[in-house]
Amino acid sequence: MADTYDVVILGGGAAGYTAGIYAVRSGLHTVVIEQGMPGGQIATTDMVDNYPGIPHISGAELGQRFEEHAASLGVETVYAMVTAVGHSEQGFILETGPSGPIEGRALIVATGAVPREVGFEGERAFRGRGVSYCATCDGMFYRDKTVFVVGGGNAACEEAIYLSHIAREVIMVVRRDEFRAPKGIVDELNEVPNIKVRFNTSITEIRGERFIADITFRDNVTNEVVVEHFDEGTVGIFVFAGTLPVTDLVSGYVELGPDGGILTDENMATGFPGLFAAGDVRSKRLRQVITAASDGAIAATSAYHYLRQ
Ligand SMILES: Cc1cc2nc3c(=O)[nH]c(=O)nc-3n(C[C@H](O)[C@H](O)[C@H](O)COP(=O)(O)OP(=O)(O)OC[C@H]3O[C@@H](n4cnc5c(N)ncnc54)[C@H](O)[C@@H]3O)c2cc1C
Known part of the structure; x- marks a missing residue:
């Protein structure tokens, strides 16, 4: 019944x-x-x-x-x-x-x-092995490490500020040439010394053995592509793209x-x-x-x- x-x-x-x-x-x-x-x-x-x-x-x-x-x-x-x-x-x-x-x-x-996934190659394969969608759940794994935050909206800005208290450096990867977040949170973010922002940039691919080792970035204005290398386990990518x-x-x-x-x-x-x-x-x-x-x-x-x- x-x-x-x-x-x-x-x-x-x-x-x-x-x-x-x-x-x-x-x-x-x-x-x-x-x-x-x-x-x-x-x-x-x-x-x-x-x-x-x-x-x-x-x-x-x-x-x-x-x-x-x-x-x-x-x-x-x-x-x-x-x-x-x-x-x-x-x-x-x-x-x-x-x-x-x-x-x-x-x-x-x-x-x-x-x-929402952003769709870069390797995003799904590295979920839980360097790719995360929840700073509160996984931020602690990146104490004194480097994290990239993908997204330019309110949630991305808030979570980047949160991660800045844990990680050594937080690098925001923003597809467009500006944030989509309210001015107040952007002003707050700009005051945080260990947050950097890369506008007009997308991650297109990640590679590694167990964890992320290589991240490919594309400049969305020039289409120039750059691969950056990290020791596995020293870098994380947090996605906040809606x-x-x-x-x-x-x-x-x-x-x-x-x-x-x-x-x-x-x-x-x-x-x-x-x-x-x-x-x-x-x-x-x-x-x-x-x-x-x-x-x-x-x-x-x-x-x-x-x-x-
Ligand atoms: C990182 C992050 C930061 C945010 N920060 C803010 C903020 O500062 N301020 C703000 O106002 N909003 C914020 N938001 C947005 C806010 O969390 C959401 O708008 C709000 O929680 C939506 O509430 P909801 O009840 O509609 O859905 P949800 O909160 O998504 O709740 C839906 C629930 O349904 C359950 N459910 C789904 N399918 C099933 C199923 N088949 N069986 C049983 N249960 C099921 C889920 O487990 C979930 O608990 C943030 C969101 C994120 C992701």
Whole structure:
């Protein structure tokens, strides 16, 4: 027998837990299903400085607080990976392997996003052997070493500053001739003595035996190519080049936008009755904790109105 809820929320990040808080406070029997650590992506970053009312908090703590807040109001969390989403007249059935199926009359998809690869040769082969997408998780392996940070956006700048406290030198590799980050963080970055920036540059290939030894850089203006050599184990590459929405479980039910995210209306409704989407999984311009939380609140309210009909 499947456990049946009014609302099942798939994903325990900022969007999922905010949806949980709003759903349970509307009197809906609510569950969040999370495959990993509560908090989602934000739990992988060191400091969050732009969430209103909490000026300086570690990402892990903020993620933990989301779960604790939701649990204190009665939101259950089932820790399991959802492997399939089915639909019947009663609503949605989520397969979770050993935890058994979980049913909900409405479903809020809040599966978030995963890091986007930039696509240089060797990127996937050296993942975990010099290539990383999480400074908080892997930064400590590069104490007093050299790290390259690929990307010119907000996350790349923030993570470069974080890594500058660990690594001997941080070299940012920025494809264009300028950052895409807010001025405040760029000004802060420019004050850090062990961060250097290479604009108009891309990494095209990495090679090595076990770890990275040779990195090929291309000057995007002149197309000139340079190979730099390092002793294996002394260099890391951290990639922060945006994210890809995680939509595979529901792509048969919803429409996707040009960025791969789920298209919704302003009430977070997809075209499929009873199916709502919230957070980074949506097609949207600004993927942040505050916008994910906002989506979650709206999605839960919409689910409530849908169930009352
Ligand atoms: C390095 C980095 C730094 C950042 N810094 C900031 C910052 O300073 N400020 C800010 O506002 N934002 C920041 N962000 C962005 C912010 O983390 C995201 O916008 C926000 O976390 C999105 O929340 P979400 O709930 O939509 O998705 P996510 O946080 O991605 O959560 C989705 C959850 O769904 C779960 N899930 C997915 N598939 C399944 C499945 N099949 N079964 C079960 N569970 C599943 C995942 O495990 C995950 O926990 C940063 C992001 C990164 C990567």
